[in-house]
Amino acid sequence: MSYDFVIYEKRDRVAHVTINRPEVLNALHPDASRELSAVWDDFAGDADLWVAILTGAGSRGFSAGNDLKATAARNAGGAQGNTGSGPIRGGFGGITERFDLDKPVIGAVNGWAMGGGCELALSCDILIAADHAQFGLPEPRVGLAALAGGIHRLPRQIPQKIAMGMLLTAKPISAQEAYRVGLVNEVVPLDELLPTAERWAAEVLECAPLSVRGTKTAAYEGMALPLESAISRSYFGVQQHLASADAVEGPRAFADKRAPDWTGA
Secondary structure, eight states, X not given: OOOSSEEEEEETTEEEEXXXXXXXXXXXXXXXXXXXXXXXXXXXXXXXXXXXXXXXXXXXXXXXXXXXXXXXXXXXXXXXXXXXXXXXXXXXXGTTTOTTOOSOEEEEEOSEEETHHHHHHHTSSEEEEETTOEEEOOGGGGTOOXXXXXXXXXXXXXXXHHXXXXXXXXXXXXXXXXHHTXXXXXXXXXXXXXXXXXXXXXXXXXXXXXXXXXXXXXXXXXXXXXXXXXXXXXXXXXXXXXXXXXXXXXXXXXXXXXXXXXXXX
Protein backbone atom coordinates (compact mmCIF):
# COMPACT_ATOMS: atom_id res chain seq x y z
CA MET A 1 0.00 0.00 0.00
CA SER A 2 1.25 3.49 -0.82
CA TYR A 3 0.83 6.42 1.58
CA ASP A 4 0.52 10.14 0.92
CA PHE A 5 0.84 11.40 4.48
CA VAL A 6 2.92 8.73 6.24
CA ILE A 7 6.34 7.21 5.67
CA TYR A 8 6.27 3.56 6.72
CA GLU A 9 9.49 1.53 6.75
CA LYS A 10 10.34 -1.90 8.13
CA ARG A 11 13.91 -2.51 9.26
CA ASP A 12 15.26 -5.27 11.47
CA ARG A 13 11.95 -6.07 13.21
CA VAL A 14 11.32 -2.36 13.83
CA ALA A 15 8.49 -0.44 12.18
CA HIS A 16 9.49 3.18 11.53
CA VAL A 17 6.36 5.34 11.26
CA THR A 18 6.78 9.00 10.28
CA ILE A 19 3.90 11.45 9.99
CA ASN A 20 4.76 13.28 6.78
CA ARG A 21 2.95 16.63 6.78
CA PRO A 22 5.76 18.95 7.93
CA GLU A 23 4.18 21.95 6.20
CA VAL A 24 1.42 21.91 8.88
CA LEU A 25 3.62 20.66 11.74
CA ASN A 26 2.36 17.14 11.01
CA ALA A 27 -1.21 17.99 11.98
CA LEU A 28 -3.65 15.26 10.98
CA HIS A 29 -6.76 15.42 8.86
CA PRO A 30 -9.03 12.36 8.43
CA ASP A 31 -7.10 10.97 5.44
CA ALA A 32 -3.82 11.10 7.37
CA SER A 33 -5.46 9.41 10.36
CA ARG A 34 -6.82 6.68 8.10
CA GLU A 35 -3.37 6.06 6.64
CA LEU A 36 -1.93 5.79 10.15
CA SER A 37 -4.73 3.40 11.09
CA ALA A 38 -3.76 1.18 8.14
CA VAL A 39 -0.12 1.33 9.24
CA TRP A 40 -0.98 0.22 12.78
CA ASP A 41 -3.13 -2.59 11.37
CA ASP A 42 -0.16 -3.77 9.33
CA PHE A 43 2.26 -3.44 12.26
CA ALA A 44 -0.04 -5.44 14.52
CA GLY A 45 -0.45 -8.20 11.95
CA ASP A 46 3.17 -8.52 10.78
CA ALA A 47 4.84 -11.29 12.78
CA ASP A 48 8.27 -10.01 11.73
CA LEU A 49 7.74 -6.62 13.43
CA TRP A 50 8.23 -6.55 17.19
CA VAL A 51 8.42 -2.82 18.05
CA ALA A 52 7.53 0.50 16.40
CA ILE A 53 8.97 4.01 16.46
CA LEU A 54 6.56 6.89 15.80
CA THR A 55 7.87 10.35 14.90
CA GLY A 56 7.11 13.36 12.71
CA ALA A 57 8.84 14.69 9.62
CA GLY A 58 11.05 17.74 9.99
CA SER A 59 12.44 19.37 13.10
CA ARG A 60 9.57 21.57 14.32
CA GLY A 61 6.61 19.35 15.01
CA PHE A 62 5.91 15.81 16.17
CA SER A 63 2.26 16.65 15.51
CA ALA A 64 0.26 19.82 16.03
CA GLY A 65 -2.81 17.62 16.49
CA ASN A 66 -6.04 18.00 14.59
CA ASP A 67 -5.70 20.03 11.40
CA LEU A 68 -8.19 22.77 12.33
CA LYS A 69 -7.89 24.48 8.94
CA ALA A 70 -8.85 21.24 7.22
CA THR A 71 -11.72 20.83 9.69
CA ALA A 72 -12.96 24.34 8.98
CA ALA A 73 -12.72 23.74 5.22
CA ARG A 74 -14.71 20.51 5.55
CA ASN A 75 -17.35 22.23 7.65
CA ALA A 76 -17.62 25.08 5.15
CA GLY A 77 -17.82 22.66 2.24
CA GLY A 78 -20.47 20.44 3.81
CA ALA A 79 -20.59 16.85 2.57
CA GLN A 80 -18.53 17.67 -0.52
CA GLY A 81 -15.70 18.97 1.66
CA ASN A 82 -15.44 15.75 3.65
CA THR A 83 -12.79 13.55 2.08
CA GLY A 84 -13.45 10.61 4.40
CA SER A 85 -16.42 8.83 5.86
CA GLY A 86 -17.10 6.71 8.89
CA PRO A 87 -15.12 6.29 12.10
CA ILE A 88 -11.37 5.73 12.01
CA ARG A 89 -10.26 2.42 13.50
CA GLY A 90 -8.10 3.12 16.52
CA GLY A 91 -9.24 6.72 16.92
CA PHE A 92 -7.13 9.79 16.19
CA GLY A 93 -4.00 8.83 14.30
CA GLY A 94 -5.29 5.26 14.36
CA ILE A 95 -3.84 4.72 17.82
CA THR A 96 -5.46 6.80 20.58
CA GLU A 97 -8.28 4.25 20.93
CA ARG A 98 -6.35 1.16 19.83
CA PHE A 99 -6.40 -0.78 23.07
CA ASP A 100 -5.62 -4.17 21.50
CA LEU A 101 -2.09 -3.35 20.29
CA ASP A 102 0.19 -5.49 22.43
CA LYS A 103 3.44 -4.63 20.64
CA PRO A 104 5.41 -1.73 22.17
CA VAL A 105 5.42 1.70 20.51
CA ILE A 106 8.22 4.21 21.11
CA GLY A 107 7.44 7.87 20.45
CA ALA A 108 10.29 10.06 19.20
CA VAL A 109 8.97 13.57 19.79
CA ASN A 110 10.85 15.88 17.46
CA GLY A 111 9.10 19.16 18.27
CA TRP A 112 5.64 20.42 19.18
CA ALA A 113 3.28 17.74 20.48
CA MET A 114 0.10 19.74 20.85
CA GLY A 115 -3.53 18.68 21.26
CA GLY A 116 -4.04 15.48 19.33
CA GLY A 117 -0.27 15.33 18.82
CA CYS A 118 0.21 15.19 22.57
CA GLU A 119 -2.50 12.53 22.70
CA LEU A 120 -0.55 10.50 20.12
CA ALA A 121 2.51 10.79 22.36
CA LEU A 122 0.49 9.76 25.42
CA SER A 123 -0.59 6.65 23.49
CA CYS A 124 3.02 5.49 23.14
CA ASP A 125 4.58 3.16 25.70
CA ILE A 126 8.00 4.85 25.80
CA LEU A 127 8.74 8.49 24.94
CA ILE A 128 12.00 10.08 23.84
CA ALA A 129 11.92 13.86 23.38
CA ALA A 130 14.17 16.29 21.55
CA ASP A 131 15.32 19.00 23.91
CA HIS A 132 13.21 21.65 22.14
CA ALA A 133 9.99 19.61 22.24
CA GLN A 134 6.84 20.94 23.90
CA PHE A 135 3.82 19.01 25.20
CA GLY A 136 0.37 20.49 25.67
CA LEU A 137 -3.38 20.09 25.40
CA PRO A 138 -4.54 23.55 24.26
CA GLU A 139 -8.05 22.49 23.20
CA PRO A 140 -9.91 24.66 25.78
CA ARG A 141 -8.29 27.77 24.26
CA VAL A 142 -10.11 27.08 20.97
CA GLY A 143 -13.35 25.93 22.53
CA LEU A 144 -12.62 22.21 22.29
CA ALA A 145 -11.56 19.45 24.70
CA ALA A 146 -8.86 16.77 24.62
CA LEU A 147 -11.28 13.97 23.75
CA ALA A 148 -8.78 11.65 22.04
CA GLY A 149 -7.71 10.32 25.42
CA GLY A 150 -5.75 13.28 26.74
CA ILE A 151 -8.19 14.13 29.53
CA HIS A 152 -7.86 10.61 30.92
CA ARG A 153 -4.33 9.55 29.98
CA LEU A 154 -2.49 12.60 31.27
CA PRO A 155 -3.61 12.26 34.94
CA ARG A 156 -2.66 8.57 34.77
CA GLN A 157 0.86 9.30 33.53
CA ILE A 158 1.97 12.29 35.63
CA PRO A 159 1.06 13.65 39.09
CA GLN A 160 -2.58 14.68 39.28
CA LYS A 161 -2.11 18.35 40.17
CA ILE A 162 0.39 18.88 37.37
CA ALA A 163 -1.94 17.13 34.92
CA MET A 164 -4.91 19.21 36.03
CA GLY A 165 -2.85 22.38 35.75
CA MET A 166 -2.03 21.51 32.15
CA LEU A 167 -5.60 20.51 31.33
CA LEU A 168 -7.32 23.51 32.91
CA THR A 169 -4.93 26.23 31.76
CA ALA A 170 -4.08 24.66 28.38
CA LYS A 171 -0.46 25.71 28.96
CA PRO A 172 2.30 23.52 27.46
CA ILE A 173 5.36 22.17 29.24
CA SER A 174 8.91 21.80 27.97
CA ALA A 175 10.67 18.53 27.27
CA GLN A 176 12.76 19.07 30.40
CA GLU A 177 9.65 19.53 32.55
CA ALA A 178 8.04 16.50 30.89
CA TYR A 179 11.07 14.47 31.92
CA ARG A 180 11.00 15.87 35.46
CA VAL A 181 7.38 14.82 35.98
CA GLY A 182 7.88 11.40 34.40
CA LEU A 183 6.09 11.92 31.09
CA VAL A 184 9.14 11.08 28.96
CA ASN A 185 11.93 8.56 29.42
CA GLU A 186 14.81 10.58 27.98
CA VAL A 187 15.56 14.04 26.56
CA VAL A 188 18.27 14.41 23.94
CA PRO A 189 19.42 16.88 21.27
CA LEU A 190 17.46 16.64 18.04
CA ASP A 191 20.26 14.96 16.10
CA GLU A 192 20.35 12.20 18.72
CA LEU A 193 16.58 11.65 18.83
CA LEU A 194 16.14 8.82 16.33
CA PRO A 195 19.40 7.04 17.28
CA THR A 196 18.22 7.14 20.90
CA ALA A 197 14.78 5.78 19.98
CA GLU A 198 16.49 3.06 17.95
CA ARG A 199 18.68 2.21 20.94
CA TRP A 200 15.58 1.78 23.08
CA ALA A 201 14.03 -0.36 20.34
CA ALA A 202 17.17 -2.52 20.22
CA GLU A 203 16.98 -2.99 23.99
CA VAL A 204 13.34 -4.09 23.66
CA LEU A 205 14.40 -6.54 20.96
CA GLU A 206 16.86 -8.13 23.39
CA CYS A 207 13.84 -9.38 25.34
CA ALA A 208 11.51 -12.24 24.43
CA PRO A 209 8.82 -10.67 22.22
CA LEU A 210 5.88 -12.60 23.66
CA SER A 211 7.07 -11.76 27.17
CA VAL A 212 7.21 -8.07 26.20
CA ARG A 213 3.69 -8.18 24.76
CA GLY A 214 2.27 -10.09 27.71
CA THR A 215 3.98 -7.69 30.10
CA LYS A 216 2.57 -4.65 28.28
CA THR A 217 -1.01 -5.90 28.27
CA ALA A 218 -0.85 -7.14 31.87
CA ALA A 219 0.58 -3.83 33.09
CA TYR A 220 -2.17 -1.79 31.45
CA GLU A 221 -4.99 -4.14 32.39
CA GLY A 222 -3.78 -4.33 35.98
CA MET A 223 -3.77 -0.54 36.43
CA ALA A 224 -7.55 -0.52 36.78
CA LEU A 225 -7.50 -3.13 39.54
CA PRO A 226 -6.58 -3.11 43.24
CA LEU A 227 -3.04 -4.40 43.71
CA GLU A 228 -4.06 -7.76 45.17
CA SER A 229 -6.51 -8.38 42.32
CA ALA A 230 -3.99 -7.30 39.70
CA ILE A 231 -1.35 -9.69 41.03
CA SER A 232 -3.67 -12.67 41.42
CA ARG A 233 -5.32 -12.28 38.02
CA SER A 234 -4.34 -14.47 35.06
CA TYR A 235 -3.40 -12.60 31.87
CA PHE A 236 -3.77 -14.24 28.47
CA GLY A 237 -0.62 -12.69 26.99
CA VAL A 238 1.53 -13.81 29.90
CA GLN A 239 0.11 -17.34 29.74
CA GLN A 240 0.72 -17.39 25.98
CA HIS A 241 4.37 -16.52 26.55
CA LEU A 242 4.82 -19.07 29.32
CA ALA A 243 3.59 -21.77 26.93
CA SER A 244 5.95 -20.64 24.14
CA ALA A 245 9.27 -21.99 22.91
CA ASP A 246 10.88 -18.71 23.93
CA ALA A 247 10.03 -19.44 27.58
CA VAL A 248 12.22 -22.55 27.25
CA GLU A 249 14.91 -20.81 25.20
CA GLY A 250 15.49 -18.00 27.71
CA PRO A 251 16.59 -20.07 30.72
CA ARG A 252 18.49 -22.46 28.42
CA ALA A 253 20.45 -19.60 26.86
CA PHE A 254 21.19 -18.16 30.30
CA ALA A 255 22.50 -21.54 31.48
CA ASP A 256 24.59 -21.89 28.31
CA LYS A 257 25.97 -18.34 28.76
CA ARG A 258 24.88 -17.27 25.27
CA ALA A 259 22.48 -14.78 23.76
CA PRO A 260 18.97 -16.20 23.37
CA ASP A 261 17.57 -16.86 19.90
CA TRP A 262 14.05 -15.49 20.17
CA THR A 263 11.50 -16.66 17.64
CA GLY A 264 8.33 -15.08 18.96
CA ALA A 265 6.71 -18.51 19.10
